Amino acid sequence: xxxxxxxxxxxxxxxxxxxxxxxxxxxxxxxxxxxxxxxxxxxxxxxxxxxxxxxxxxxxxxxxxxxxxxxxxxxxxxxxxxxxxxxxxxxxxxxxxxxxxxxxxxxxxxxxxxxxxxxxxxxxxxxxxxxxxxxxxxxxxxxxxxxxxxxxxxxxxxxxxxxxxxxxxxxxxxxxxxxxxxxxxxxxxxxxxxxxxxxxxxxxxxxxxxxxxxxxxxxxxxxxxxxxxxxxxxxxxxxxxxxxxxxxxxxxxxxxxxxxxxxxxxxxxxxxxxxxxxxxxxxxxxxxxxxxxxxxxxx
Numbered sequence: 154x155x156x157x158x159x160x161x162x163x164x165x166x167x168x169x170x171x172x173x174x175x176x177x178x179x180x181x182x183x184x185x186x187x188x189x190x191x192x193x194x195x196x197x198x199x200x201x202x203x204x205x206x207x208x209x210x211x212x213x214x215x216x217x218x219x220x221x222x223x224x225x226x227x228x229x230x231x232x233x234x235x236x237x238x239x240x241x242x243x244x245x246x247x248x249x250x251x252x253x254x255x256x257x258x259x260x261x262x263x264x265x266x267x268x269x270x271x272x273x274x275x276x277x278x279x280x281x282x283x284x285x286x287x288x289x290x291x292x293x294x295x296x297x298x299x300x301x302x303x304x305x306x307x308x309x310x311x312x313x314x315x316x317x318x319x320x321x322x323x324x325x326x327x328x329x330x331x332x333x334x335x336x337x338x339x340x341x342x343x344x345x346x347x348x349x350x351x352x353x354x355x356x357x358x359x360x361x362x363x364x365x366x367x368x369x370x371x372x373x374x375x376x377x378x379x380x381x382x383x384x385x386x387x388x389x390x391x392x393x394x395x396x397x398x399x400x401x402x403x404x405x406x407x408x409x410x411x412x413x414x415x416x417x418x419x420x421x422x423x424x425x426x427x428x429x430x431x432x433x434x435x436x437x438x439x440x441x442x443x444x445x446x447x448x449x450x451x452x
Contacts, residue, residue, distance in 0.1 A: 159197045159201075160201065160202050160207065161197070161198065161200060161201060161202060162183055162187050162189060162198050162202055163198045163199055163201060164201050164202075164327075165183050165187075165206075165207065165210060165338075166179055166180060166183045166198070168410060169183055169210065169214055171242075172214055172218065173217060173218070174213065176373040178217065178223050180194075180228050181223065182210060182213050182214060182217070182223075182226070182227070183210065183214065183444065185227055185377060186206040186207075186209045186210045186213070187202070187206060189348055191427060208420075213226050213227075215398055220363075220364060220367060220368070221368060222245060222364055222368055222369075224239050224245045224246075225239065225240055225241055225245070225368065228240060228307055230245060230246055231246075231284040232246040232250075232251060232254075232258065232280075232286060233251050233254060233255075233282075233286045233290070234290065235282070235285060235286055235289065235314075235318075236281065236317075237280050237281070237282055237285075237314050238310060238313050238314050238317075239280050239310070240307035240310070241368060241369070241370065242304070242307060242309070242310050242370065243279045243280040243306070243310045243370065243373065244279050244280070244369050244370065244373045244374070245369060246279075246282040248430075248431070249404065249430050249436050250282060250351050250404055251286075251405045252430055252431075252436060252437055253349065253351060253402060253403075253436075253437050254282070254283045254286045254287060254349070255297065256402050256428065256437050256439060257273070257283065257287055257347055257349040257359060257402045258286070258287055258290050258291065260400045260402065260439070261273060261287060261291055261296065261346070261347050262291070264347065264399075264400075265292070265295055265296075266289065269295050270294065270295050270296060270297055270298075270325075271295065271296055271297070271346040271347070272296075272297045272298075272299070272341060272344055272345050272346050272347075272396075273287060273288075273296055273297070273298050273299070273345070273346060273347045273348075273349065274298075274301065274334075274337065274341075274345050274347070274348045274349070274394070275287070275298065275299070275300045275349050275350070276301050276333055276334075276348065276349070276350035276352065277299060277301070277302055277306075277333075277350055277351055277352045277353070277373070277383075278300035278302045278307065278311050278328070279302060279305070279307050279310070279311070279351070279373060280310050280311060280314060281300055281310065281311030281312075281314045281315060281328070282314075283328070283349055283351060284298050284300035284311070284326065284349075285300075285311075285314055285315060285318055285323075285326070287349070288318070288322050288323070288325070288326055289318060289319075289322045293321040293322050294321075294324075294325060296325060297325050297327075298325060298326045298327065298334075299327050299329060299337060299341070300315075300326060300327065300328045300329070301329055301330075301331060301333065301334075301336045301337070301346050302330065303330065303331060303332045303336075304370070304372065304373070305330055306370075307373070308328055308329075308330045309452055311328050312328050312402075315328060333386055333387055333390060334387075334390045334391075337394070341392065341394065342394055343393070343394065343395070343396055343397075344394075344396050345394050345395050345396060345401070346395075346396055346399050347399065347400050347401075347402065348391045348394065348395060348399070348400070348401045348402070349384075349386075349401075349402045349403070350385035350387055350401075350402070350403045350404070351403070351404040352373065352376065352384065352387060352403065352404075352405045353373055353374050353375055353376040353382075353383055354376050354380050354381070354383065354384070354404070354405065354409060355374045355375045355376065355380055355406065356375070356376065356377070356378060356379055356380035357375055357377060357378050357424065358378075359380065361374065380406055381409065381412055381413070381416075384403065384409070384412075384413050385416065386425065387401075387403065388401065388403075388413065388416040388417050388420050388422075388440070389416070389419075389420045391416045391420075391440075391442075392420040392421055392422060392424060392442060396442070397442060397443065397444045397445065398441065398442060398444045399441070400439060400440070400441050400442070400444045401417075401422070401438075401439070401440045401441075401442075402437065402438070402439050403437070403438040404437060404438075405427065405435055405436055405437065405438050406435075407434035407435055407436070408409045408434065408435070409439065410427035410435035413438050414427065414438070417438075419438040421442075421443065422440040422441060422443070423441050423442065423443040423444075424440065424441045425438070425439070425440045425441075426438075426439045426440075427439075440446060
């Protein structure tokens with residue numbers, strides 16, 4: 154691409170569409186370098202492009218043509234109402250996980266109708282997508298959020314995204330590094346109102362799309378030989394960290410509902426539910442701790 158007085162954003166969009174073979178990602182990339190948003194995309198599309206923007210766009214297109222996911226090329230991606238920093242240190246936020254956040258928010262609101270404030274823990278927070286969406290969509294100062302991840306890189310990304318949240322919603326978010334519940338202070342034991350998790354659940358033998366396998370962090374995707382290894386840790390421990398009546402919300406693989414349900418029943422959860430995603434696949438697991446503490450299995 155060469156910048157000249159006739160090279161407009163519209164022409165760049167056309168040329169980028171030709172290179173990528175798709176007008177939609179081409180538009181996102183041109184929007185990224187041009188800064189055109191909303192109505193500006195229509196009103197200013199025929200403005201002259203700058204040489205700096207042309208050079209930057211060329212670099213982004215080369216990365217995309219090399220197979221890098223569009224979300225990483227852009228460096229950010231939308232999740233519910235947030236625009237989040239994302240790169241190869243964390244998984245790309247997906248629509249299925251938006252459903253997990255929605256279910257967690259729903260149960261948090263029910264809990265807030267009974268008491269305030271409440272405590273929520275997001276295990277395996279990654280980019281912070283779920284944790285930050287939950288706190289941003291609930292009343293300020295109503296929630297104490299603990300966002301946990303065992304990967305230092307993920308913790309760094311979450312903290313960067315937290316910095317972009319309003320101070321009213323972000324001031325009660327704690328981002329901590331560690332493995333599941335061991336990262337939490339002991340004082341939270343049996344005081345957590347909602348635990349939400351999107352753990353690794355892909356089995357070692359399962360195939361992934363080539364773009365996912367090549368670019369996204371394997372430790373955030375693959376759980377082990379069965380794909381259930383993380384649930385085998387999280388579910389029994391959640392039964393001991395949740396307050397009476399507290400709720401565990403997890404993202405599932407499409408065929409993992411029965412196995413995770415059995416884990417919850419063994420751990421003593423009072424009710425268990427598996428919800429489908431928009432494609433009809435099992436996707437969200439919800440388990441409620443009994444109101445009576447003594448009825449929970451103390452394994």
